[in-house]
Every structure is written in structure tokens, then in C-alpha cells.
Amino acid sequence: MAEEETQQRRTVIIDGTEYRLDEMSENARQQLINLRVADQEIERLKRQLAITRTARQAYARALQSELGKSQ
Numbered sequence: 068m069a070e071e072e073t074q075q076r077r078t079v080i081i082d083g084t085e086y087r088l089d090e091m092s093e094n095a096r097q098q099l100i101n102l103r104v105a106d107q108e109i110e111r112l113k114r115q116l117a118i119t120r121t122a123r124q125a126y127a128r129a130l131q132s133e134l135g136k137s138q
Contacts (some may be wrong), residue, residue, distance in 0.1 A: 077089070
């Protein structure tokens with residue numbers, strides 16, 4: 068029962084306006100979920116890009132080292 072009451076009072080702030088989740092349409096709640104999923108994917112991709120950039124730097128250093136041996 069307490070969990071149900073807490074759920075009904077939950078709010079979200081969008082563009083500076085506070086909205087109660089229990090007063091939003093089902094479609095609006097679904098779009099909010101979609102937005103959160105998209106934000107999570109953006110963060111995952113940012114982490115993946117950081118990993119890839121780090122790997123690229125290591126490959127560039129290895130190449131420079133290898134080219135230095137040839138001279």
C-alpha cells in the first residue's frame with residue numbers, strides 16, 4: 068500500500084515543469100521511458116567511444132614505435 072502511494076506521488080521535471088506520473092497519459096509515460104532508454108544508450112555509446120579512442124591511441128603509439136625500429 069505504501070509503495071502504491073509513493074508511486075502515485077512520483078514526479079518528473081521536463082523543461083522546468085514538474086509533472087506527476089500518475090496524471091500523465093499512457094503514451095506520455097511510454098515516451099518518457101523511450102527518452103530514458105535513448106539517454107542510457109547515448110551514455111553507453113560515449114563510454115564505448117572513449118574505449119575506442121584509447122585503443123586507437125595505443126595503436127598509434129605501437130605503430131610509431133614499430134616505424135622507429137625500421138629506421
